[in-house]
Amino acid sequence: MFDIKWIRDNPEALDDGLRRRGEAPCAAELLDLDEKRRGLQTTLQEARQRRNDASREIGAAKKNGEDAGALMDEVASLKERISALEEEERTTGEALEARLAGLPNIPDPEVPVGEDESANQLVRSHDAPPVFPFTPRDHTAIGEALGLMDFERAARMSGARFNVLRGALARMERALAQFMLDLHTEHFGYEEVNPPALVRDNALYGTGQLPKFAEDLFQTTDGRWLIPTAEVPLANLHAEEILDADDLPRRYAAMTWCFRSEAGAAGKDTRGMIRQHQFNKVELVSITHPDRSAEELERMTGCAETVLQRLGIPYRVMMLSTGDMGFAARRTYDIEVWLPGAETYREISSCSNTGDFQARRMNSRFRPGGEKGTRTVHTLNGSGVAVGRALIAVLENYQQSDGSVIVPQVLQPYMGGTEVITPHV
């Protein structure tokens, strides 16, 4: 959400940013609305001032037993005028707000311009894809051969895009989540949080999923929403709050279920557990001083990368192009893991700096030392990392020719020392 004051001062910056995103420029339209509203406010203000003065005069006149008829007539006509003006001022203001709420964040200058992911820029890669002495299988084949990944039974009770994990794979999923949370909390200073998975409209409005992307979400019959990511409850932790400058940065990590309708993904990734309606994700959220968010994004991305380094999974980091970035993001790094079975890189983490875009919607501020007043904080979010996809990456990268899967060393303590998962017979 943009500050209309900022747009007044930087209309060309807004339009330029929107253009790079492939959106129509609209600063002129917004400023028209803004000007109209302010004009109405001024007119309104004068009418009200007269009404207030007249009312006071009426009170005084009555107290002195004088006739106030003329004044009362004047006030009566002012009242009609005022309520008409109020109505117009309100609708103009609402139109402006609605327009502003629907605008995506504008990209950082360094973000590559492009229509889609083909314009994403390689930032760095870590470990080359390994060469297998046999033809590596994809995670679905591996999981089903192990007898520990069951899409059929999941579909029977829940439909497509669900799966059942069993035995060692269920445990490995849990081990992954625990390993990640321990790393982020013990090593990187994040505070572990266990937040609600159902939230109200205003929380989703704050992070930018609403009002535009309701169709991507599941809603409950009582009007709440299932979170599509823990970013929502974590970022909203400080909604409507004023933090002390000394409290920044705040760093939060949570492992939650994430629920997505995948409304626009029909026919995409239908096989396997790449794209599910329900998945676990460890999410990182940082709330920072505006001057610190750029460096925090690098740090956060590094935290997510460390997960993969310790797991020993090859990956690369991409800077998303303007066409591939999310609504609220100013700059985003995707981390993509190498999947030998699929012979491709797949996104496993997405780390974004939203600047003050979400914070303004949530009204999260801080009190800068020295200055008076408050300033808007910056918020960042990143997967650290998607647990289901991490499981896929482990399966495909650690598979052996006999169908067994080696357990990465860092996970073994979380799996009672299990070193290898072998097929059921």
Add this chain to the structure above:
RNA sequence: GGAUGGGUGGCCGAGCGGCCGAAGGCGCUCCCCUGCUAAGGGAGUAUACCCGAAAGGGUAUCGAGGGUUCGAAUCCCUCCCCAUCCGCCA
């Protein structure tokens, strides 16, 4: 599901229908006093918009929206939210 109470400034908390943007306290900022890990005194301390070079002035905002009234934080209605009690339940 049933029954109550409540939503006021950064926080707590007052507020006869006009003199309330709002007492008081806390916190914070600046100044003074004080020479000891204490305290005391004074001033200031919401946001948006308009006018103004500035000082300053004006309008609106006391959960949201409507209504009553010449005039509403204060009365009425609707909605949202919070809390407590009872019932039910992991």
